[in-house]
Amino acid sequence: MPKIAPFSAWPWEHLGIFKYMLLGPLVGKVVHSSLQKDNDLARDWCFHLLMLTILRFFLYTWYTNVCNMLFLTRNRRIIPQGVDFDQIDKEWNWDNFIILQALIASLSLYMFPHEFAKLPVWDTNGLVTIVMIHVVVSEPLYYWMHRLLHGNYLFTPYHSFHHSSTVPQPVTAGSTTFLEELLVTTVIGLPILGCGLFGCGSKIVIYGYVIVFDFLRCFGHSNVEIMPHWVFDYFPRFKFILYTPTYYSLHHSEMNTNYCLFMPLYDVIWNTLNTNSWDLHKKISLNAGKSTRVPDFVFLAHVVDISSSLHAPFVTRSFSSMAYSARLFLLPQWPFAFLAMLVMWVTSKTFLVSFYNLRGRLHQTWVVPRFGFQYFLPFASQGINKHIEEAILRADRLGVKVISLAALNKNEALNGGGTLFVKKHPNLKVRVVHGNTLTAAVILNEIHEDVQEVFLTGATSKLGRAIALYLCRRGVRVLMLTESTERFQNIQEEAPANCRKNLVQVTKYQAAKNCKTWVVGKWITPGQQRWAPPETHFHQFVVPPIFAFRRDCTYGDLAAMKLPDDVEGLGSCEYTMGRGIVHACHAGGVVHSLEGWSHHEVGALDVDRIDVVWKAALKHGLQPVSSLPK
Known part of the structure; x- marks a missing residue:
């Protein structure tokens, strides 16, 4: 086992989600005092500390979510690549520092209760003092500690x-070791202690200093440049007062280079300023309103339901x-998601939600602002097709090579x-692809070669037809469930x-009572x-997937492939799929793009192309x- 450096690991590293119980005594004190109607000063400050801890958590989370709203920030990103699973896992416990500083503050309250009790709500001198201590003490202290690290x-x-x-993302600021955050706690704590x-000191000054400190950390780590260059053109000295995300x-x-906390002045004083800082900032700022790199491939998705709409990087990464x-944690967010749905209905703008790079090609996912149930409303079909058409035409204007339609978008x-x-x-220059050829291929290659008989529901659909024709060529007997003799013939x-x-042709499920291979293309009940x-x-190739009702049977996953x-x-992740796994229709578009095929893949499936x-x-x-x- 490798040796771990002292103070590098967090003391509660192995507690997992139970680490939040460390704040239990703080919550308990507030709740107990409230129930007892005890207005002691300790309870008052415990309440303020708890509120400040919650505010800090939501600030970092909110800022990170905004940075991942690619439909707003895509043209302002400094580092263009996406945040991958590896980085997300590394930053999973980013909020450790908030817990640490809450515990240290709680200890300070316990040791000096009367000093905190005397603090008024507001003191103008406190504002001036805390700013001066930050500039004169915290900034240079952080600079040299940072250089030592x-x-x-x-x-x-x-x-x-x-x-x-x-x-960098706002939560990256908290992706640190225990020793680092002890040093940062010293930096943020000295101005507060000095005011006292x-x-x-005052309550508003303490609240304000901590929130502004956190906001500036989020601002610098955001990877989204929002500081306009003209500010530095009109006020040249301001560039030494406040850093930028580019910096x-x-x-x-x-x-x-660029070791400072928030003020580049100290990098100038100690000669560690990156000479490209202002030129790069101006370049990114001027290009903010311009189109970025055109994607080679677009997957046009849709929202399944209100709950799953919360499964987006800009909601909870x-x-x-x-x-x-x-x-369970989705339940309180449901009303907000419902309101967002109403806004989406009004604005009706297709928006970018994620992207990745493959073999040097940019792949993006756009979402049509319509929910799954809307696709089954007769009066909504014209509007939905209009949005899909607009997305295709937009992709065509941009120079996208392939656009693939998700499940209901190709109904x-x-x-x-x-x-x-x-x-x-x-x-159209852009190739429109439904991706069902690869979906059929995935299902067909899951069926063992020794299978002699298959029961097929949804038999006359695009996929059902192709699967039936392919299997019958292979010598497999296909029981096609359909009441339409004409479509069967x-x-x-x-x-x-x-x-x-x-x-x-079969018309009842009883016909399959001796068949052990079912291919489900139409939803079936437990009965x-x-x-x-x-x-x-x-x-199965039915959305949503059928319930795994029978314990004496096995159920395949929806047709999907790992990238x-x-x-x-x-x-x-793409809906219920695991990491790096996408629905087969998405993968079909990827293959179309990688192969550089010049034909559209729409309408009926070409059975001869399944193997290709x-x-x-x-x-x-x-x-x-x-x-x-597995």
């Missing part, structure tokens, strides 16, 4: 972890980095699997003459599942989920 002896055990975050010793990013990338599932009843747009705009006529006998014999395996290992900047697309996917390093280790 970059020394040969201290950097690796204590500071390298902070610099391992490639893309000089007898000019900090240079320290994060080149390290041995850590939650979006895991596969979606209903969580047959809605737009014929994308055919509507291709026919309406025959001169049309599909049967597409099959080679010597294979048509393998396609059998309908009862007709499957024991040891049946349910393959190649060399994908960069991917930090959010499958081999191309494997060639580029995509892996079917069924082959991944």
Whole structure:
């Protein structure tokens, strides 16, 4: 086991989520005193400390969420790459420093209760004093402590972890070791302590200093440049008073420059200023309103429901980095999500939510501001198609090469699997792809070669038709559940003459009581599942997936593939999929882009291309989920 440097690990490192119980005595004191109607001064300050702790937590979380609103910040990003899963995991416990400083403040309250009791609500002298102490004491103190942490002896055990975050985010400020935060606590604590010793402290000054201190840390670590360059043009000396996100990013990338806390003045005094700081800031600031790099590929997604709309990087970064599932903490946020839904209905703007890089190509996910249930409202179809069409035309104007349509955006009843747009705009340069060919390939390659009979629901859909025709060519008997004899016969006529006998129309689930391989393309109830014999395996391409009702049967995942290992900047999961795994229709668009195919993939599936697309996917390093280790 490697030796751990003293004071590098956090004392509560192994407590996990239970670390928040360390604040229990603080909460207990406030609750107990309130119930007892005890107005003692200790309770009053415990309440203020608790409120300040909560405010700090929400400030860092809010600022991080804003930075991940790519539809607002994409043209202002300093480091263009995305935040990946590795960085999110490293920064998982970013709030340790808030707990530490709350505990130290609680100890101070216990040791000096009367000194805190005397503090008034406001004192103008306190404001002046705390600013002076910060400028004269905290700023140079932080500067030299920061330089020491970059020394040969201290950097690796204590500071390298902070610099391992490639893309700075507000929560990166708290991604530090225990020793670092003890030093930062000293820096933030000295002005507050100094005000108290000089007898000019106040509650508002303490609140204000801590919140402003945190805001400026968030500001510098944001990776989003919001400081306009004209401020420095009109007030040149102001550049030495306040740093910018660009200024900090240079320290994060080149390290041995720009050590200051908030004031570049000290880098100037001690000759550690990066000479590119102001030129780079001006360049980024001037380019803020201009379009950034055009994506090669766009996946046009949609929101499934109100709860899952919270599974976005700009809502909760850590939650979006895991596969979606209903969580208790989502319940209080539901009303806000509902209001956001109403706003989306009014604005109706397709927006960017995530991106990643693959083989030097930029892949983006855009979301149509419509929820799943809206796709089944007859009066909403025209409006939804309008939004999809606008997104396709926007991609075409930008120079996007491929746009892939997610599940309901390519609904047959809605737009014929994308055919509507291709026919309406025959001169499109962007290739429109529904990705269902790869979806069919994934399902078909999950069916063992020794299977002789398959029961297929949703048999006359685009995917059902292709799966049935492919299997019948392979000599598999396909029981196609459909009440439409005409649609069945049309599909049967597409099959080679010597294979048509393998396609059998059935109208009831009882027909599959001896078939152990079900391919589900239309949602089935637990009661309908009862007709499957024991040891049946349910393959499925239905959204939402069917309930795993039978314990004596097995259930396959929705058709999905894992992206190649060399994908960069991917930090959010696609709905219920695991990390790095996307729905097969998304993966189909990726393959279309990587192969550089020039045809549209819309409407009915070309059965002859199923194997072609499958081999191309494997060639580029995509892996079917069924082959991944459990």
